[in-house]
Amino acid sequence: MGVADTPDSTLTSEADVTCPVCGCACDDLTLTFAGDRVVDTQRACGLADPWFREQSTARPEVAELAGQAASLNDALDRAARILARADAPLVYGLSRSSTPGQRAAVLLADHLGAIVDTTASICHGPSIMAVQQIGESTCTLGEIRNRADLVIFWGCNPAVTHPRHAERYSVFSTGLLIPRGRADRTVIMIGDARHVHDWRLDSDGSLPDQVIAIPPKRDFEALTALRALIAGKPLADEARLSETLGVSVQVLADLARQMKSCRCGVVFFGLGLTETQLDTMTESSGLGHLNVENLLKLVRELNGFTRFHARRMRIQGDVTGADSVMCWQTGYPFSVSLSQGYPRYNPGEFSANEVLERGETDACLLVGTETIPFFSPAARRHLETIPSIVLDYPATVSDLIPTVKFTTAVYGLHAPGTIYRMDEVPIGLRPGANTNYPTDETILQELLKRT
Numbered sequence: 001m002g003v004a005d006t007p008d009s010t011l012t013s014e015a016d017v018t019c020p021v022c023g024c025a026c027d028d029l030t031l032t033f034a035g036d037r038v039v040d041t042q043r044a045c046g047l048a049d050p051w052f053r054e055q056s057t058a059r060p061e062v063a064e065l066a067g068q069a070a071s072l073n074d075a076l077d078r079a080a081r082i083l084a085r086a087d088a089p090l091v092y093g094l095s096r097s098s099t100p101g102q103r104a105a106v107l108l109a110d111h112l113g114a115i116v117d118t119t120a121s122i123c124h125g126p127s128i129m130a131v132q133q134i135g136e137s138t139c140t141l142g143e144i145r146n147r148a149d150l151v152i153f154w155g156c157n158p159a160v161t162h163p164r165h166a167e168r169y170s171v172f173s174t175g176l177l178i179p180r181g182r183a184d185r186t187v188i189m190i191g192d193a194r195h196v197h198d199w200r201l202d203s204d205g206s207l208p209d210q211v212i213a214i215p216p217k218r219d220f221e222a223l224t225a226l227r228a229l230i231a232g233k234p235l236a237d238e239a240r241l242s243e244t245l246g247v248s249v250q251v252l253a254d255l256a257r258q259m260k261s262c263r264c265g266v267v268f269f270g271l272g273l274t275e276t277q278l279d280t281m282t283e284s285s286g287l288g289h290l291n292v293e294n295l296l297k298l299v300r301e302l303n304g305f306t307r308f309h310a311r312r313m314r315i316q317g318d319v320t321g322a323d324s325v326m327c328w329q330t331g332y333p334f335s336v337s338l339s340q341g342y343p344r345y346n347p348g349e350f351s352a353n354e355v356l357e358r359g360e361t362d363a364c365l366l367v368g369t370e371t372i373p374f375f376s377p378a379a380r381r382h383l384e385t386i387p388s389i390v391l392d393y394p395a396t397v398s399d400l401i402p403t404v405k406f407t408t409a410v411y412g413l414h415a416p417g418t419i420y421r422m423d424e425v426p427i428g429l430r431p432g433a434n435t436n437y438p439t440d441e442t443i444l445q446e447l448l449k450r451t
């Protein structure tokens with residue numbers, strides 16, 4: 001049986017709602033409800049507004065078996081049998097959930113002796129590995145709003161992935177030492193020359209002060225040249241370097257000078273630097289972590305001259321929370337095997353895409369299917385041949401018809417919880433609508449009891 005719409009059509013509103021759609025976690029939205037449907041939003045960007053409306057309107061069945069409606073109890077029994085019988089279960093996703101759901105997923109994976117992995121492994125996994133090697137000069141987005149007078153976006157496209165980042169945190173916002181907002185900041189975008197025409201700061205099309213377009217996969221060379229210029233070391237062959245990078249050495253020298261002389265600088269970096277762009281995974285060199293290591297070294301060296309930070313532009317709403325929960329429960333942020341009764345961490349060996357590609361799992365529990373389209377064809381093929389259990393939000397559309405599917409309440413719309421903003425600041429969720437859908441946590445805890 002589907003979940004009935006609430007008949008009450010009186011308009012109500014909920015203020016200070018936190019948006020869980022991207023890593024900005026904007027916490028100033030106002031939602032207007034007719035019954036339990038979102039009919040209007042304020043301050044929701046072009047990603048958030050349709051998302052809230054669709055998630056509150058869609059009414060799929062609570063539980064399905066092979067695409068057919070089923071009772072919740074039958075579906076739980078079937079899912080529990082699949083997991084209990086599996087020799088090598090895989091638990092994957094987590095990033096569209098919330099702390100309670102993530103905690104329950106890791107607990108279940110531990111109980112099953114499963115491999116557990118998050119969407120970080122196809123996203124900022126290389127950055128996490130680089131941070132583990134080099135360390136990170138970190139800061140909150142509040143510090144950027146209040147202090148940063150040089151803001152660099154490297155290998156990312158905030159207008160598309162984080163439409164309110166510029167408004168709220170990095171470009172237009174005023175702050176303690178940035179009283180005039182945009183006028184007090186220099187904003188530079190660096191990245192793949194093929195996408196330079198797309199480079200905007202927000203969905204209004206606001207432009208940076210400068211764009212430095214370099215050829216694809218030349219980030220490492222550009223960062224190395226910048227490090228040499230900042231250290232005052234000579235560059236071996238300037239003409240050849242200019243040809244390789246598609247920009248003159250003078251441009252890099254000017255950038256190095258700005259970096260050293262700013263009062264507070266930050267590099268926000270994205271999947272262009274990690275080379276794990278979700279739409280171009282096949283183009284990845286697999287060496288994106290070396291790019292990020294080079295950036296983190298550059299930022300560390302800049303702190304000999306001024307205050308400087310590097311921050312990841314996390315895309316999925318609570319991928320940062322998934323990292324955090326994984327770390328506090330297993331000691332590692334993603335790609336962890338619990339099959340030996342203790343956690344083993346090894347990206348690649350225990351990354352969901354690769355585990356599926358090699359056919360090393362015989363049952364998969366997916367908490368969110370939104371990143372399955374970015375798996376390799378071989379991984380998707382194997383996923384379709386094994387029993388799968390999916391927990392998805394009401395409006396999520398997926399090509400995969402799992403063995404068992406549960407539709408779950410939306411954290412932040414139907415259920416309270418905590419998400420972590422891209423700067424690791426935890427933010428509480430304020431639900432404004434009722435639902436009969438169970439939460440991820442409820443389903444996962446029930447599976448824990450039945451296995």
Ligand code: SF4
Pocket residue numbers: 019020021022023024025026043044045046047048162163164165
């Ligand atoms: S920028 Fe991100 S968090 Fe903010 S409203 Fe848009 S989708 Fe939501």
